[in-house]
Amino acid sequence: MKQDFTIELSADNNFSVLNRIVNILNRRRVRIKKLMGFEDENDFRRGGVILLVHTTADLAEKCKLQLEKLIEVDEVKVHDGGTFYLELSERIVDVD
């Protein structure tokens, strides 16, 4: 059964890393409902992405493993639902 998941991802802030992340989800036809990318406020070479996606738990887990394979990606966490997305995105906007 499909539901919302929040994917929280930290990565080196290289050109094209966002494309790589989105490519993996697109290839699996995972629906991206919201997306926010950000640069680390203390180190512009690092950053992250949070995504609100709508998919199955199985596919969310498989995408997590494929995202972790990306060379620039440091860590990927998957949270059930969209609440965490809202909390994180508000926190990032507040910092900005």
Next chain:
Amino acid sequence: MDALQTKVEPIQKTVGERIVLEKISGSEILLRSLIEEGVETIFGYPGGAIMPVYDALYHYADRLTHILVRHEQGAVHAAQGFARVSGKVGVALATSGPGATNLVTGLGDALIDSTPIVCITGQVFAHLLGTDAFQETDVVNTTIPVTKWNVQVTEAKDIASAVAKAFYIARTGRPGPVLVDITKNAQNEIIEASPYKKCEGIRTYRPKPLLQNSQVEDAARLINTATKPYILAGQGIILSGATDELIAFSEKTGIPVACTLLGLGGFPTNHPNYVGFLGMHGNYGPNVLTNDCDVLIGIGMRFDDRVTGNVNKYAKQAKVIHVDIDKAEINKIIQTQVAVHADAKEALNALIAKCNSNQHREWINRFRALNEIENEKIIQKEFNPSGPLVMAEVIHLLSEFTKGEAVIVTDVGQHQMTTSRYYQYKNPRTSITSGGAGTMGFALPAAMGAAYGAPSRQVVAVIGDGGYQMTIQELGTIMQYKIPVKILVLNNNFLGMVRQWQELFHGKRYSFTEMDNPDFVKIAEAYAIKANKVTRREDLAAAIEEMLDFKGPYFLEAVVGKEDNVFPMVPAGASVSDILLEAPQKI
């Protein structure tokens, strides 16, 4: 193909008490970086945006052998062939725009088949990026889905570190292709050269997982209590150099071993525990008994759909142990009971220590009994046919004459499956084929690369008439460099595998699969390659012997039956245990 010196001259001079760094171009930094990475051979094709590198290459001809291919696809496949046969990173060089996009097929092929290559492309000047300049293509974004990693370099100071990172990423963990795109201004830029630093790690990249003892113990527990265990060996065995460990593990535990297409050569076909080739056109026993074993041990393989058939009917009775270096492969297709996330060699060494000595003779005999049915119904008929030549007898003779020890490079289609079935591979890195991508046109250039990667070994490209014509222009490369590959084209004047499917599943509607072919012998001779054509059975052995004995490149066309099929066959959507030994009665 002589061994070349690989030393790079010192790049710093002492003036008085000062150390003065030598000033060189970005192009020269690139070439020195390649030499530092142990590169001796580059396959490439020049063009506008890579001209500074080619200009520098002119002065490095004593240290870097450049092979001028006839199309960039030839360069990338040659780099693949080089890498697959040698275990080293293959290198291809191309210009921007179409030169770069012509690499895409080979990059995709290398990604899915875990082949370590580094492709270097020229790019327009940095200030022209995004302006639709002449021969500008966004090659980084184009190749994201077909590379393990890629990067664009716009300043000379970043070239060496990008190359170091590229080689590290390409060869470590699950190997794969990397592309480095270098703008022309970076190639031209003159800077002070620094000593080359090899990449020894990347903060966010953990290529080799730590072997977990608990995973090994769980796997060993299942194996020690199994009555019908069964090993599926994939290319991970070859990539990790674990053939000896697999043999030792199989011999200690008595477990039968089957190989995937890319795993062929990873376990010797003449070993008593070898039970055959897996997959859609694999052997009968290994496919049928997948659905009878109690513990299925996949090592360095990815449960590709050509191996599993219908996953909903795949090994449902079995407990599955999956050993793989790539965590994303575990549970991707088949649900596993025990995952061993590790390098195959390390995992096998740990399993050898934990698993009990055992024998499973009755179980192995069941494979033998089923394979004997296949032998009677298919193999003996194919080895002793009447009428036109058949592919199987050609490959059978090739295997006998080379004692199963040649490097065999195949393309895609019926000849590929026939070769995989009948060539008796004895050693790792002797079967080079396009597995996951199924790239027609792969074999001829890949064989060229294999000849450079293994100069002391016999290299035979076995190709169908369709795939041969997709990269036939590489005969020019073979001619120019006198690359001693043997080219064996099995010509049925059809796109044979598609025709087979049309015959079996599309009511014999041969929709655009029949080919009127040129005179292949004349074409080869026009490239100054000795050539022969064989149509009669009584001439076949002598023709193959002449090809193998010839010093230098040789082309042999074997004209085979037009409408022969490859069996056994697991029809699309069927279970592996429903593998067909012959065409269904009602089509």
